[in-house]
Amino acid sequence: MNVGAGAGRFLTFEGIEGVGKTTQVARVASALTARGVAHVVTREPGGTPLAEKIRELVLSPREEALPPVAELLLMFAARGVHLANYIEPNLSAGRWVICDRFTDATYAYQGAGRGMNMADIGRLESLVQGPRRPDLTLVLDVPVAVGLARSARRDLGKTRDRFERERADFFERVRDGYLGRARAEPERIAVIDATRSVDDVAAAIVQVLESRSWIS
Numbered sequence: 001m002n003v004g005a006g007a008g009r010f011l012t013f014e015g016i017e018g019v020g021k022t023t024q025v026a027r028v029a030s031a032l033t034a035r036g037v038a039h040v041v042t043r044e045p046g047g048t049p050l051a052e053k054i055r056e057l058v059l060s061p062r063e064e065a066l067p068p069v070a071e072l073l074l075m076f077a078a079r080g081v082h083l084a085n086y087i088e089p090n091l092s093a094g095r096w097v098i099c100d101r102f103t104d105a106t107y108a109y110q111g112a113g114r115g116m117n118m119a120d121i122g123r124l125e126s127l128v129q130g131p132r133r134p135d136l137t138l139v140l141d142v143p144v145a146v147g148l149a150r151s152a153r154r155d156l157g158k159t160r161d162r163f164e165r166e167r168a169d170f171f172e173r174v175r176d177g178y179l180g181r182a183r184a185e186p187e188r189i190a191v192i193d194a195t196r197s198v199d200d201v202a203a204a205i206v207q208v209l210e211s212r213s214w215i216s
Helices: 021-034 049-059 068-092 103-113 118-129 144-154 168-184 198-211
Strands: 010-014 039-043 096-100 136-141 189-193
Touching: 010 021, 010 103, 021 039, 021 096, 021 136, 021 198, 039 068, 049 068, 068 096, 068 103, 068 118, 103 118, 103 168, 136 168, 136 198, 144 168, 168 189, 189 198
Parallel strands: 010 096, 010 136, 039 096, 136 189
Antiparallel strands: none
């Protein structure tokens, strides 16, 4: 739901590694700029200086294990900071917020991927977010083998984070988690075939926004 009179649109991008979220977030931002729509771009975990520090705790590989329950709590801790200090103020000011990942990622990665209890995630979602949910979530979807191959090419020579080091079977569960949520909430979540060219994917996303009469 969209909270507050005059609030902006809250648009989130989701998907496994290698689906092209960063590229498509930038494309949507450019499309909004061209139409004179005020907006900001952010990401999760992170988005504010404090939330970025929590992001580093979650993503950085280290010798000491980060148990799944601690990972889940850190995700929501970062989200609480991000919402209060960045997302809500921008929405209330009438700006669109375009976010690279949000709570659907928690259901997919910590829930479907790690096997955390979905009801526990739901309780944390209600506690941290209240009624706030994205107005629209775009799940960029590719087969796991395609996404991981793209990710490997993109990250050649770079240190991979804790999630990027996971095996293919983990990402199969994550992808299934995303697609399951899309089936359960078709009015909020749109699945975009991201195996197509960057231009074709961008056009499909703009078409979704136009179909809702949010832009023209």
